[in-house]
Amino acid sequence: MKIIAANSRANYDYLITDKIDVGLVLTGSEVKSLRINTGSIRGSYIIEKNGELWLSNCYIKKYDNSNISNYNPNRDKKLLLSKKEINKVIGSIKNGGISIIPISLYFNEIGLAKLTIGLGKGKKKYDKRQSIKEKDWNMKKERLLKNN
Numbered sequence: 001m002k003i004i005a006a007n008s009r010a011n012y013d014y015l016i017t018d019k020i021d022v023g024l025v026l027t028g029s030e031v032k033s034l035r036i037n038t039g040s041i042r043g044s045y046i047i048e049k050n051g052e053l054w055l056s057n058c059y060i061k062k063y064d065n066s067n068i069s070n071y072n073p074n075r076d077k078k079l080l081l082s083k084k085e086i087n088k089v090i091g092s093i094k095n096g097g098i099s100i101i102p103i104s105l106y107f108n109e110i111g112l113a114k115l116t117i118g119l120g121k122g123k124k125k126y127d128k129r130q131s132i133k134e135k136d137w138n139m140k141k142e143r144l145l146k147n148n
Contacts (some may be wrong), residue, residue: 004034004113005041005105012128014101014120020089023080024055024105024113029066034113039105046079046100046117048090053079055102055115079115089119097121 010016026034033039038061047054054076062071081089092098103116123131 001106001108003104003106004037005039007041007044007101007103009042010101010103010118010120012131013123014099014118015123015127016101016103016118016120018119019103020081020085020117020119021114022053022085022117024115025078025080026060026113027068029063029068029071030060031113032066033060033063034105034107041102041105041115044102046102047076048093051086051090053081053086053089053100055079058102058105079117092119 040059041055044058045056047056055078056076057074058077059073061073062068089100093100098119098121101118101120103118105113105115108114
């Protein structure tokens with residue numbers, strides 16, 4: 001599994017309860033561009049249009065050797081899920097308070113581009129402070145165990 005892009009702020013800003021691996025509909029030049037690690041999912045989000053899920057604001061740089069003249073690096077990309085998974089995700093969104101967060105973009109073992117999405121609730125400021133405290137404490141604990 002070769003990770004192309006990761007959303008490092010996802011675990012900090014959201015309490016992720018469920019993760020799903022989904023496929024992406026990409027053009028050939030986008031796949032070639034991703035193979036040389038020129039993609040970013042920072043600031044991207046997932047929207048629902050007509051019963052389908054779309055990845056918005058995902059940046060994929062134009063492949064240098066492509067001949068596409070009107071290339072849009074931030075175009076919406078369709079996510080490939082089964083109907084059962086789509087209904088589960090859309091139902092959890094409509095119940096309230098749950099967001100769909102893109103976590104990582106990667107190539108799987110057979111070379112297909114996949115996206116890991118998470119269903120989660122946004123953290124409050126005090127939750128973020130608590131997670132920082134836990135992270136610092138775990139680092140200090142590791143150092144103490146290493147020194148002893």
